Amino acid sequence: MRVDEKPIYEGTFTVTGGNFDNAGEVSSNIKSVLKRMGLSRDVVRKASLVAYESEINIVSYARKGMIRLRVVPESILIEAIDEGQGIADIELAMQPGYSTATDKIREMGFGAGMGLCNIKSFSDTFLISSEVGKGTYLKMIIKTNNRSLNS
Amino acid sequence: MDLASIVKALNLKVKSGEDKLNTEVRGGYTGDLLSDVMANSKEGDLWVTRQVHQNIVAVATLKDHAGIVLVQGSEPAKDTLEKAMKEGIPILISDLSGFETAGRIYNLLSKKTA
Ligand SMILES: Nc1ncnc2c1ncn2[C@@H]1O[C@H](COP(=O)(O)OP(=O)(O)OP(=O)(O)O)[C@@H](O)[C@H]1O
Ligand SMILES: [Mg+2]
Numbered sequence: 001m002r003v004d005e006k007p008i009y010e011g012t013f014t015v016t017g018g019n020f021d022n023a024g025e026v027s028s029n030i031k032s033v034l035k036r037m038g039l040s041r042d043v044v045r046k047a048s049l050v051a052y053e054s055e056i057n058i059v060s061y062a063r064k065g066m067i068r069l070r071v072v073p074e075s076i077l078i079e080a081i082d083e084g085q086g087i088a089d090i091e092l093a094m095q096p097g098y099s100t101a102t103d104k105i106r107e108m109g110f111g112a113g114m115g116l117c118n119i120k121s122f123s124d125t126f127l128i129s130s131e132v133g134k135g136t137y138l139k140m141i142i143k144t145n146n147r148s149l150n151s
Numbered sequence: 152m153d154l155a156s157i158v159k160a161l162n163l164k165v166k167s168g169e170d171k172l173n174t175e176v177r178g179g180y181t182g183d184l185l186s187d188v189m190a191n192s193k194e195g196d197l198w199v200t201r202q203v204h205q206n207i208v209a210v211a212t213l214k215d216h217a218g219i220v221l222v223q224g225s226e227p228a229k230d231t232l233e234k235a236m237k238e239g240i241p242i243l244i245s246d247l248s249g250f251e252t253a254g255r256i257y258n259l260l261s262k263k264t265a
Contacts, residue, residue: 021230024209031213041194048213049189056185108204114186122190 009033009071015055017063017084020108026067027052030078037071043144046122047076050140053115054080060105061085062135073144075124080138087130094120094128152176152260154218154241157197161245161255167232168218168241176217179260181253185210192216199245199253205231211240218242220256222249 011033013026031048039047051067058065062084070077087093094116101111120126125141155172158165165172177195182188183202192198194215200207203225211219218241221227227235227242235242245252 020204020206023206024213028209028212045194045214052189052209052213053186108206109183109185109200109202110206112184112186114184114190118186118190 005072007070007072009037009069011069013067013069015058015065015067015082017059017061017065017082020059023056023059024052026055030067030069033069034071034076039076039144043076043142046142047078049122050078050119050142053119054078054138054140056110057115057136058082058084060101060110065135071144075144076142078123078138078140078142081135082137083135086132086134086136087128088132090128090130154197154243157256157259158243160259161247161252163220163243163245166227166242166244167235168239171218171239171241174217174241176256176260179253179256180216181249189214197256199249199256201225201249203227203231205234207231208234208238208240212238216240220245220252222247222252 015026027048030051034044034047054067062082065082068079092098096117097113099111099113105111123140124143127139130136154174154176157176176197178193180192180196181199183200188210192214196216197218197220198211198216199220201222203221207219208231220243222245224246
């Protein structure tokens with residue numbers, strides 16, 4: 001993605017840690033935005049998953065955070081930025097099945113330890129960095145394979 | 152096969168989405184782990200689960216599922232039902248176990264396409 005490129009869409013969505021009642025709402029909004037732009041079903045499907053798993057991780061493990069969405073004709077950039085406990089061992093956290101989810105979180109169907117792996121496999125570019133006690137940053141790019149979007 | 156035919160064949164209780172029963176069911180998926188369902192279920196699937204928390208509505212909406220079937224007679228939580236009505240997601244209740252519910256839906260769908 002060129003930095004100077006004018007985006008067709010740019011938006012920031014705030015996510016509140018610990019609030020499972022509205023969990024998924026940000027991802028639903030992101031999905032609606034992308035659908036309206038006329039992106040292909042496959043691209044919308046990938047971006048929705050990436051947004052959802054990022055959102056749920058912020059709700060589950062951080063105090064607060066936000067998801068930034070930036071769309072240019074060639075790609076969708078999704079960034080998840082949070083203030084929270086951070087991840088001590090990223091390699092371990094990325095392993096399928098690894099989870100520190102509490103019983104309360106598991107009761108709602110989360111905590112399979114698959115979220116980050118799925119984010120990685122559904123995006124074309126995936127970057128993660130984290131600082132313990134500070135927060136976590138995820139950057140995902142999904143190619144649109146589409147040059148004629150409705151703005 | 153439409154949702155109404157499955158509701159009738161399995162005698163499912165319709166809790167929400169009464170007006171969506173003409174939706175075409177393209178397949179099914181069984182799972183209680185939301186990240187698994189997010190990654191592996193498909194658009195048009197009928198999702199069989201024992202989860203009743205309102206997060207199931209967000210998953211079904213994001214994945215464009217045909218509906219959600221709760222098993223073993225489990226009722227959806229109050230918030231779940233309210234959200235499902237708002238989003239127009241059919242929530243159905245089966246008195247059978249997850250295994251039997253999925254098995255019967257599978258048979259109905261494969262008969263139709265065979
Ligand atoms: N934003 C975050 N802040 C702090 N820790 C995180 C964050 N995201 C993930 N983690 C840590 O990484 C682990 C693995 O995350 P991942 O999303 O892969 O699985 P999960 O959330 O435990 O379960 P699932 O996503 O399958 O419901 C988490 O259990 C948690 O310990
Ligand atoms: Mg997760």
